Amino acid sequence: MPFAASQGARLYWRIEGAPDCPVLFLLNSIGTDMSLWDRVTLQLAGRFRILRMDARGHGASDAPPGDYSLEDLAADAFAVMDAAGVETAAVCGLSLGGMVAMAMALTAPRRLWALVCACTSGQMDSAAWRARIETVRAEGMAGVADLALGRFFAEDFSRTHPAMIATVRAGLVAMSPDGYAGCGAAIRDMKLLPRLGEISLPALVISGAKDVSTPFEGHGAILATALTGANVHMLKTGHLACLEDPGAFADAVARFLSGLLVGPAVAVAEAALFDAGLLNRREVLGDDWVDKALANRTPFNTDFQAMITRYAWHEIWGRPGLDHRTRRLLVIAITTALGRWEEFRLHVRAGLSQGGVTEGELKEVLMQAAIYAGVPAANTAFAEAAQVIADIEQSS
Secondary structure, eight states, X not given: OOEEEETTEEEEEXXXXXXXXXXXXXXXXXXXXXXXXXXXXXXXXXXXXXXXXXXXXXTTSXXXXXXXXXHHHHHHHHHHHHHTTOSOEEEEEETHHHHHHHHHHHHOGGGEEEEEEESOOSOOOHHHHHHHHHXXXXXXGGGTHHHHHHHHSOHHHHHHOHHHHHHHHHXXXXXXXXXXXXXXXXXXXXXXXXXXXXXXXXXXXXXXXXXXXXXXXXXXXXXXXXXXXXXXXEESXXXXXXXXXXXXXXXXXXXXXXXXHHOHHHHHHHHXXXXXXXXXXXXXXXXXXXXXXXXXXXXXXXXXXXXXXXXXXXXXXXXXXXOHHHHHHHHHHHHHHHTOHHHHHHHHHHHHHXXXXXXXXXXXXHHHHHHHTOHHHHHHHHHHHHXXXXXXXXXX
């Protein structure tokens, strides 16, 4: 097991991934160890070299008694980078980890090339943390386990994932009270907020819509304003967002960091392909339908819409070998054969209402489909087409 020495403490760390990949340093929340990132690491390891550590007082790292500060924890993180031979890294921290990441950016910004602050804050309720620390030191971890778990996860997630909740609880109860109290003191005493304007690194703020520990209003929103030019990404999660939705979390981090690595040239090229595809899409389907599709984009389907516009509508519909009319007739025949009736109705309606396809040509395509795709498919296609024709006549 690799350990780094820092201020009299041994710190456990791990690094994974190809040596030539850019380094992403993941910092865990209070009450968890580096396993917090297991499911995210699986999705990011192919693009980044992942460095993780158990924070002072957590996991396999030492837990010296007494109060810790964010400066102590930032120094620990830099000691781990040194031990791993990492000069610069993008640092992604969740909760306490995000606070440490911001402290690192203030201490030695040249060693960070990007900053991801997830479900975290620049200032917390010091009285609440003072009370929690006193409870831990008097009663041990059992005294705060239920409180901490209640603030870790969204209620609906807790109900549907009892095994994960039990695992996190077991780790929380087993950890050193000295370590938890020491890191709690770092949260209690932090004074990040007045200095956040000094950070000029590219930054991403991730917030959970169901996070009761550091909700966006009052925490993430303040970070997004204070960190100049910061990007914001909302997830439908509680506080430990990387456990509740590791796929969405990893995707948000990867997109942000990849955008920094490839630079603006790729974004410009993608925009040009999108615009070219959009012209074909409008010509084939009509402005009304395309405008409606664009208006209905959500964070869930935006990437899909961009992909089909660039590739289907530019790369395929923009090829010179066939005109749009011929391609439309092919689509009608193929969607008949496959029973893709939504797409079938879309192209029948566009072809008939915009011109370019006559009812006679449509009938011949469906007759041909009856032979090669089967009579039942053609029978349904005739019925679907008849309804589209009736709708067009009624609206005209």
